[in-house]
Amino acid sequence: MRIRQIVPSLELQHGGPSRSVQALARAQAHLGFKVELFATEPGATQAGRESSDGPLRIRVLRRDTPDRVCPSAGLKQALLTGDCDIVHHHALWLRTLHYAHHAARLHRAPLVVSPRGMMAPWAWNHHGLRKAVAALILHPGAFRAVSGWHATSEQEAKDIAALGFRQPVCVAPNGVTAPSQESLGEARRHWLERLPQPTPKRIALFYSRFHRKKRLIELLDLWAATPAPDWHLLVVGIPGEYSVAEIGAEIAKRGLSDRATVHDGTDAPPPYAVASLFLLPSHDENFGLVIAEAMAAAVPVVVTDTTPWREVGVRNLGWCASWSSYSAALRQALGYPGNELRQRGEASRQWVLASFSWEKSAAKLIAFYRELRGLAAASGP
Secondary structure, eight states: OEEEEEEEEOOGGGOTHHHHHHHHHHHHHHTTOEEEEEEEETTSOSSOEEEEETTEEEEEEEOSSSOTTOOOHHHHHHHHSSOOSEEEEEOSSSHHHHHHHHHHHHHTOOEEEEOTTTTSHHHHHTTHHHHHHHHHHTSTTHHHHOSEEEESSHHHHHHHHHTTOOSOEEEOOOOOOOOOHHHHHHHHHHHHTTSOSSOOSEEEEEEEEOOGGGTHHHHHHHHHHSOOTTEEEEEEEEOSSSOHHHHHHHHHHTTOTTTEEEEEOTTSOOGGGGOSEEEEOOSOOSSOHHHHHHHHTTOOEEEETTSSOHHHHHTTSSEEEOGGGHHHHHHHHHTSOHHHHHHHHHHHHHHHHHHOOHHHHHHHHHHHHHHHHHHHHHHOO
16 A cells, blocks of 8 residues: 655644544555655655655745645646555645645545644634635635545544534544653753753743644643742743744743743753653643653653643543643642652653554554555456
8 A cells, every 4th residue: 555644744833634644655665565655844855755754755845935724736637647556645724735635536535634723622723714715715625525524533523423413533642652762861861951940849840832723821820820849840842933032021920930931942852851840731632742751750740631641640640621720730749758759740641652553543544544555456447
């Protein structure tokens, strides 16, 4: 089977899919399938550049403007050449979905689309009118042409159905890879050099894109209202809707300059190794890769129940609360002794690594692709 995976960007500022789609494509290639991963970036040439990740072939084509909708004549042409059996696009509201739609039609291949959280209620309604127009202009007819959807959680599958889409849905979560002791050691040294001196006793970590979806500003409000003398809030992320300077100003405005610091995480190692607790009070997440990564690094998490991580609370691995109860959950977590947090962290690590495998998700999607190809063959030309 010849599979084309398409993600608008492999740049970190575009969020979790920039990493998770490559990991998925790599896992499918390791199963013995011919997999090509396509992406765009502003600095690429018109002809693009090619590289490999083991058996995975990666092609990055020029994004014609730095526009967020990712127009790329090079990607459009590349997808129309050669042959493929499956076209799998990740994300919505981008011109790249239009190219995937036309490529699937030309190659008579099923079109699979991963919304990557963009069909969750908050995300769907955020700038809702703009997105409705985008669907008509950027990728007309693409939603109707979808052969099947890929959801990364049961909740995302429900979100897709709630919007009235009736195509088949495959639930295949992201996988999680255990960080090496070497990488954790390097990251720890990196971040210890950047923490206030003397080094705070315990670190609560926010690590994600600087986007209003993540409720970072609201978290700063909670932190200002929460007595935590032994704790320091380390905010690390990829600038987006907010810059590092803007977050720094918000910290100063709340009188938190001695209790919180902010850093650009674009070219830095993940900071889990210095954290005793991980905080992410998102409006919603289709998966929340950083949540899984924190647990894989043995850091217990405090997350909202609009993410697909309610089992964390059920299993007493961490805290999963509604937004209205998040402050209480945060206070409880901050009050836990260090040894009990470490026990929860280790239990989190064992559970998440046993439950989420790239190989299992890759194989599940391969079976879904075969099912869709069978349906297409049965329906005729």
